[in-house]
Amino acid sequence: xxxxxxxxxxxxxxxxxxIRSLLYSGDQWQIFDTNGSNNILLTRPELVRKWNDxxxxxxxxxxxxxxxxxxxxSLSSHKKYTLTAVxxxxxxxxxxxxxxxxxxxxxxRKLSEDASFxxxxxxxxxxxxxxxxxxxxxxxxxxxxxxxxxGGVVISTESFRRLSNLTGWMPAGDLAEIIxxxxxxxxxxxxxxxxxxxxxxxKADAKAAxxxxxxxxxxxxxxxxxxxxxxxxxLPGRPQLEEFFNExxxxxxxxxxxxxxxxxxxxxxxxLHGPPGCGKTFAVERLVEFIDWPSxxxxxxxxxxxxxxETSKKISEVFDKAIDGAPSVIIIDEMESFLSDRRSxxxxxxxxxxxxxxxxxxxxxxxxxxxxxxxxxxxxEMIDPAILRRGRFDHIIEVGMPARDEVASxxxxxxxxxxxxxxxxxxxxxxxxxxxxxxxxxxxxREAARLAAKAGxxxxxxxxxxxxxxxLPKDQEKKSRRIGFASDDK
Numbered sequence: 001x002x003x004x005x006x007x008x009x010x011x012x013x014x015x016x017x018x019i020r021s022l023l024y025s026g027d028q029w030q031i032f033d034t035n036g037s038n039n040i041l042l043t044r045p046e047l048v049r050k051w052n053d054x055x056x057x058x059x060x061x062x063x064x065x066x067x068x069x070x071x072x073x074s075l076s077s078h079k080k081y082t083l084t085a086v087x088x089x090x091x092x093x094x095x096x097x098x099x100x101x102x103x104x105x106x107x108x109r110k111l112s113e114d115a116s117f118x119x120x121x122x123x124x125x126x127x128x129x130x131x132x133x134x135x136x137x138x139x140x141x142x143x144x145x146x147x148x149x150x151g152g153v154v155i156s157t158e159s160f161r162r163l164s165n166l167t168g169w170m171p172a173g174d175l176a177e178i179i180x181x182x183x184x185x186x187x188x189x190x191x192x193x194x195x196x197x198x199x200x201x202x203k204a205d206a207k208a209a210x211x212x213x214x215x216x217x218x219x220x221x222x223x224x225x226x227x228x229x230x231x232x233x234x235l236p237g238r239p240q241l242e243e244f245f246n247e248x249x250x251x252x253x254x255x256x257x258x259x260x261x262x263x264x265x266x267x268x269x270x271x272l273h274g275p276p277g278c279g280k281t282f283a284v285e286r287l288v289e290f291i292d293w294p295s296x297x298x299x300x301x302x303x304x305x306x307x308x309x310e311t312s313k314k315i316s317e318v319f320d321k322a323i324d325g326a327p328s329v330i331i332i333d334e335m336e337s338f339l340s341d342r343r344s345x346x347x348x349x350x351x352x353x354x355x356x357x358x359x360x361x362x363x364x365x366x367x368x369x370x371x372x373x374x375x376x377x378x379x380x381e382m383i384d385p386a387i388l389r390r391g392r393f394d395h396i397i398e399v400g401m402p403a404r405d406e407v408a409s410x411x412x413x414x415x416x417x418x419x420x421x422x423x424x425x426x427x428x429x430x431x432x433x434x435x436x437x438x439x440x441x442x443x444x445x446r447e448a449a450r451l452a453a454k455a456g457x458x459x460x461x462x463x464x465x466x467x468x469x470x471x472l473p474k475d476q477e478k479k480s481r482r483i484g485f486a487s488d489d490k
Contacts, residue, residue: 005030013036015076016036020032024084026119031083043073047132054112077125095170100124108120108131116136116137140156149163149175150167153166157179232250237406238399270393271395275378315362323369323371326370328371329372332375359387373393380396406438407438411426420459423461444468444472451464452464
């Protein structure tokens with residue numbers, strides 16, 4: 001804000017109102033509050049002429065103001081409309097306010113290809129951002145809008161997911177609409193984020209969090225947004241499962257519009273089944289990490305209860321949380337624990353009937369609300385047939401133990417990231433790991449790296465690999481290692 005007021009407090013304007021205080025100022029303009037119904041933009045005459053020449057505002061809209069030997073031009077704006085500096089403006093109070101700014105930005109850009117609006121004056125009454133043409137570096141329009149929406153955090157609208165988190169008091173669907181109104185694009189999965197409910201925190205608290213983040217923002221490198229078409233999921237060691245996830249999950253998520261045009265709104269629920277150690281959990285963890293959605297777990301430890309009704313209640317609570325945080329993922333592990341065939345009988349029959357019924361009720365609802373469902377089991381034959389019908393879990397995928405080429409894919413991927421000696425015998429490594437769980441392959445490489453580092457080596461060598469291989473339990477053994485104090489039971 002300028003040190004010197006161009007007009008003193010109490011100065012009477014042509015409409016009879018009087019200056020009360022200076023609100024904002026730049027090198028060639030000042031904005032004043034008055035005791036009347038209007039605020040006043042006061043500018044140097046040369047700036048008004050430039051706005052007129054560029055088509056931003058007609059010079060005839062401005063009046064003449066003289067004080068002493070100085071001459072100015074003035075523009076009145078009713079106080080119901082925003083008149084402020086873009087750099088100092090507070091975040092919008094409503095969707096309507098944000099849309100008004102986005103529209104003004106879009107319309108103003110049509111009038112100049114090179115003007116930067118980060119230091120402009122925003123005149124909502126005329127849907128204009130009036131550039132000041134200062135000597136400061138140019139700022140892209142996407143950053144101008146993002147900074148305006150957050151009330152000061154320097155962020156581009158291209159970082160939609162982060163911007164959505166910063167404006168938790170605004171529904172993501174409204175945010176996407178505002179960005180589109182400015183003429184900018186939004187990510188392909190913005191429609192999924194739109195299902196999220198606004199955060200429950202008050203806007204004042206949200207702004208406090210934003211202000212805190214604004215302090216560190218300049219020191220943080222900007223991570224480029226990855227185009228939807230470039231989002232390819234990689235799953236070393238499981239090429240077929242990788243292909244399935246890319247086709248039936250990733251592509252539908254990140255290219256939603258082309259699928260929605262043909263009635264496909266969201267990926268169907270998935271069951272992965274296979275023996276322990278086949279890599280089900282590894283694959284699901286990589287997928288969840290890739291799509292970067294909130295994930296919720298349902299397993300015997302988290303929802304199991306000896307009391308009738310309690311388990312189904314806990315299951316329902318997980319579904320509620322996932323729907324509230326959608327788009328999201330629910331991972332159902334050891335699904336045979338609560339989704340076994342209701343006809344099997346036994347003491348837990350009443351539990352299973354109720355739990356299966358709860359899943360049958362909630363699965364379609366979850367998918368409709370953009371919740372990705374992935375279940376895993378070692379005993380697919382035990383699962384209630386009603387659960388496995390089309391419309392619940394559409395994809396039943398068998399995951400077998402990895403073949404040699406799949407183990408080779410994972411091992412080579414892991415080794416490619418590490419410095420290593422030239423004498424590594426990869427074939428010998430594969431001979432030892434083929435037929436074992438993919439998690440064993442990952443463990444061996446990680447353990448070998450640890451052993452090499454412990455020995456003071458700078459590269460991974462064959463000796464460290466063999467030592468790590470020897471630490472694996474033999475097929476006939478189940479080794480466990482206890483750390484701490486132990487006593488013999490007698």
